[in-house]
Amino acid sequence: MTASGKRRHLSVVPDVPVIVRPSERRGRRRVAGYHLRIELDEVSPPIWRQFVVPSNLRLHELHPIVQTIMGWQDSHLHSWVGGEPPASERYDMRESIEEGFADEEDELCEDAVRLDQVLAEPGEQLSYLYDFGDGWEHTIVLERIDADASEPTVTCLAGARACPPEDCGGPGGYDDLLKVLATPSHPGHHDAGAWVGPGFAPESFGVDTVNRGLRIEAVIRDHGPVTDSKFAALLRRIPHQAAPQVFSLLERAHLTDRLGDIHETIEAATFHLRWFLNRIGPDGITLTQAGYLPPAVVAEMRRELPGFDDWPATSNRESDQRPVHLLREYAKTLGLVRKYKGKLIRTNLGSATASDAGRLWAHLLDRLPLADEPIEREAGYLVLLTLAAGTTSDERRDVIAEGLAALGWQTSDGTIVGREELFWIARPTISFLELTGAMVEGWVQRDQPMDPVWGRLFAQMVLSM
Structure with a gap:
């Protein structure tokens, strides 16, 4: 009762439910x-x-x-x-x-x-x-x-039952698609069958196939490349089911726990280019009338650069010494040298990197794999994966063939790219890796991996960019 003598009316306030998300x-x-x-x-x-x-x-x-x-x-x-x-x-x-x-x-x-x-x-x-x-x-x-x-x-x-095809219109569209596929007399039956492909069977399901895909997914999760790298973007375009060999190499490639001495790798990977840039020097090299390096320079390169004297030709003409010619071409491709008034001279970038191995190393990581066409670049990434994983030459061929097929590359007659064509597609990257010594005769038949440890680390670093 209040002071005025009126009765106070009380009511029970219900509990407000506590919402826990x-x-x-x-x-x-x-x-x-x-x-x-x-x-x-x-x-x-x-x-x-x-x-x-x-x-x-x-x-x-x-x-x-x-x-x-x-x-x-x-x-x-x-x-x-x-x-x-x-x-x-x-x-x-x-x-x-x-x-x-x-x-x-x-x-x-x-x-x-x-x-x-x-x-x-x-x-x-x-x-x-x-x-x-x-x-x-x-x-x-x-x-x-x-x-x-x-x-x-x-x-x-x-x-x-199988998963519906992507982009078929949701549950309603999928129901319509199944009716058309089940009715040979339907006007759209042939086109629908061609769209889903010959392997589509709506009633099929294989638990073993799914578990193989899950194991690959685990490898990607535990051993995959840096998430925002260019190689990771390429892997996302490859269906797991279509390229089991490609994904099985990720664990062997050690992309997340890299092996080797990074300082040794930087010195080795940049050695040939740095030597060549310093040999050109600030004044450049006067070329022959035909536009080649002088024989004396070619002879010096054969003496000083590892692997260059192994080429079978004995003359000191640049046109006869493929390693010499390739080094010059790669230096040009990488923007380090150019021709000017009958001379081979360094570009500003070439001058800046001639005595700076770290800067040249960063430039190589950014530019590799070397390619003029998209298929060459994608094949180059697959080559680098095989190098990082330490595969044999046979494995290398199989992985590149599988990867390019899974990415949808075909020959002009609609067939998949054959093993004998793979070298020419991946040659820009393979030849550069062989030239620097990172890969030992990358396409020669051999049963055991022979690539140096620093070459594997080089590939691992490129795949992380």
């Missing part, structure tokens, strides 16, 4: 094995997979696993939604957030959220959207937690 959870203290099931929404008969992953993965690490498990090619954007309303939240790719594609009021990045925050108990769900145009929505359910599995291996356990 998945990203606010602490996650598990100890890593466990998460048994997950993923199913593609709005597709019948269902396309699903069961698989095991470590509970402490962040969502950006789960993404490539989901892509491999399902069979997608990772050529579109994606996002996630975790939690039940009103506690649900969306997780976007860092690229989507930085480029303004994500909702400004809900910019949670997938690399900041762990799987065991989003899925804490069996039965909880996580949505995964792939390709915002086609709109492929997936539902991921946590089926079981294996608390005794402290270091679970990512493994596919079971599944059903």
Whole structure:
């Protein structure tokens, strides 16, 4: 009762529910094995997979696993939604957030959220959207937690039916595509069959094939190149299934734990070019009337430069000494020398790097692999991968052939590039590596790798740029 004698009316205020969003959870203290099931929404008969992953993965690490498990090619954007309303939240790719594609009021990045925050108990769900145009929505359910599995291996356990082709129009478009493929009398049957390719079988699924892809994914994750390197960009264009030999070399290539003495490598990799630039000197070298290096200079190069006296021709004409001519051409290609009024002179860059091995080294890392055409550059990257991995010549041929085929290169008659043509495609890079001694006769038949340790480190560094 109040001082005025009136009765005060009291009411019970209901508890306001505390909303805890998945990203606010602490996650598990100890890593466990998460048994997950993923199913593609709005597709019948269902396309699903069961698989095991470590509970402490962040969502950006789960993404490539989901892509491999399902069979997608990772050529579109994606996002996630975790939690039940009103506690649900969306997780976007860092690229989507930085480029303004994500909702400004809900910019949670997938690399900041762990799987065991989003899925804490069996039965909880996580949505995964792939390709915002086609709109492929997936539902991921946590089926079981294996608390005794402290270091679970990512493994596919079971599944059903093949992944739809990319860019087929989402669930509705895929349903229409299947009807056309199943009806030989349909006017679009032939074109649809040609578009999906002869290997597409909608009812097929192979758990062993998926697990091979997961092992390759693990190699890329643990031993792959620097994420923003040019070589990493090339690898992202190569389907795992189409190039198992290429990806199997990543572990041997030691791109993340490089071996060797970097100072020795810099000295060795730049030695021939530095010697040549210093021999040219500030005044340049007067060329013969035909435009070649004088015989006396050629003879000096054969005496002073490792490997140059091994060339079978005995004359001291530049046109007869391929190593001499190649060194001059590579120096020109690299922007270090040029012809001027009957002389071979250094460019400003050539003068600056003649006595600066570190600067010349940085220039080589930026320019390699050497190429005039895209196919030469891509073949050059594959050559460097085989050098970094210490392959034999046979392995080198197989890897380059496989990689170029997986990248879609074909001959004019529509066949894949043959092993006998590979040397000529990759020759700019191979010849330079042989000239400097980084690769020992890179295309000669040999059963054991003979390339120097510094050559492998040289390749590792180029692949990291």
